[in-house]
Amino acid sequence: MSKVKYYYDSETLSYRRIEQKKGRKFGIAAIGVIGSFLAGFILLLIYLNIPQLETPKEKAYKRELENMQLQYDLMNKRLERNENVLQEIAERDDNIYRLYFGARPIPEDLRNAGFGGVNRYKNLEGFDNSKMIIESSERIDKLTKQIVVQSKSLDEIAALAEQKEELLATIPAIQPIQNSDLKRMASGYGWRSDPFTKARKFHYGMDFSASTGTPVYATGNGVVTRADANSTGYGRHIRIDHGFNYVSLYAHLSKYNVKKGQKVKRGDVIGYVGSTGRSVAPHLHYEIFKDGEKINPRNFYYGSLTSEEFDQMLKASNLINESLD
Template sequence: MSKVKYYYDSETLSYKKIERKKGRRIGFALVTILGIFLAAFLLLVVYLNIPQIETPKEKALKRELENMKLQYGLLNRKMEQAQQVLANVEDRDNNIYRLYFEANPIPEEQRMAGFGGINRYRNLEGFENSKLIIDSHKKLDVLTKRIVVQSRSLDEIASLAEDKENLLASIPAIMPVKNEDLKRMASGYGWRTDPFTKVRKFHYGMDFTAPQGTPVYATGDAVVERADNRSSGYGKHIRLDHGYGYVSLYGHLYKYNVKVGQKVRRGDLIGFVGSTGRSQAPHVHYEIFKDGEKINPLNFYYGQLSPAEFDEILEQAQQENQSLD
């Protein structure tokens, strides 16, 4: 309730009520409103120019923003570390694994392909921290691409390793007769004197003398291709198909211990020493074919002989003597 004010009228010798003029009241109200707006404007200017003044919500949002920057920074560092580790794996893949298995290295262009052309990060532009976010997405995309390429490469290496393991198991790598069962290595690969015609001719295998009935072993994993006496001069003989272009032949046998189509492993008993066919004495005539061409079996005993034993066999094989077949 507003206070009522009076004044003393000396002419009437009485108190009279002070009546406010309407225009004056309106002016006073306008001045008050203007003062309020002016004070509010001044407070707003002060608020905007004093950064320390923040509302609780602004403080919470600012903390979240700083935390986001921190997390993106940590993520970028982790991706950089992962890229360094992956680069080391890629280097070993190109210069060790693929080189060992005779596979072509993967070029850098292929590992990094697929990131040119259109701007795939347009939707991330226009924000205060766009550069930070875009850089993180780029690193993650590059890392993902390189991991996919490397994963496929390792799958290929695993396949090559498995094939290499099969190759090493299949290649003839031992002598067909155990060293302790041999009487001697009668004749090697090269020019020799024919025991029947006494004429020099090329001897395409190695002759290992041993008593009749001495076990003859498969020199590598294979499938029995032939076990018969229908090949001129070899008598009863066995041919093993090792795959990868390799075939081994065992001639002049006494009898067989395998059948055509049978799978054998290196060291399996396949037959017995004899003197069938064009032969002068019990022995096994041993040949190796590579892609249809006869090659020196002496180069395929690495899986059995010691260096000293190999040197002894080498010396005997180089002697130009008379063969037994």
């Protein structure tokens, strides 16, 4: 109950009740409402202009978004790694496996074909991160299709292999020295720094570092066509003709264990590591020829390496370092 107020009337010498005007009451109420509105508006402006001020729900959403971004980045890295491995398998399939058996390489447009026609990702449109999600979905779908194509190709190669055991026995398919821990890979096929001139020079083989006297193995069945030091730079070296237009070369040997015209089988000891010829340290320089052309030996270790070991060897052989010859 509101208090009643009085004032003293000097003319009547008595107290009279103070009557408040209705307009005054309304004005006070209006001022209160406007004041409250302005105060709320000012507080809202302050809140919106303080970025570090976040509600618990906003903080939770932000953490969830950051975690999703991290998971997306990790998924993209795994996708990239799988794409690279599949690309290497496809390269070996077209340039080695299918070539072995006289099968035509798989057309590039078939391997890399996308998905035409209807929009497969319409249900993913309209979101804040639609572009990111659609791109990842496309990569996954394309990788899946490439795996199917490659799987069918390998099935075909397996069928052809049953008919060509002789070819498989002759093709160079193991590493020429024992290298189970893959630490002997010194330099791969490609542009490397020449150890003598320091200039960039194309290195046509693979160098395996090893101490003098380390056994060197024939990488496939064949006939020794050379075991001499009459080729510039190679020093003492051996060449084996494997048939089917394949030849392997083993250079910088310290001594031989075979002679010209001798038949050898995969895994036979044909010589020993040395540093003869144009060499800066004991090592084996290994090359493979196909139809008279030097090709990358890294694709010919399927007989001695697991997929994980091949991946490690691939990384080591791609290092841009200095060759040993």
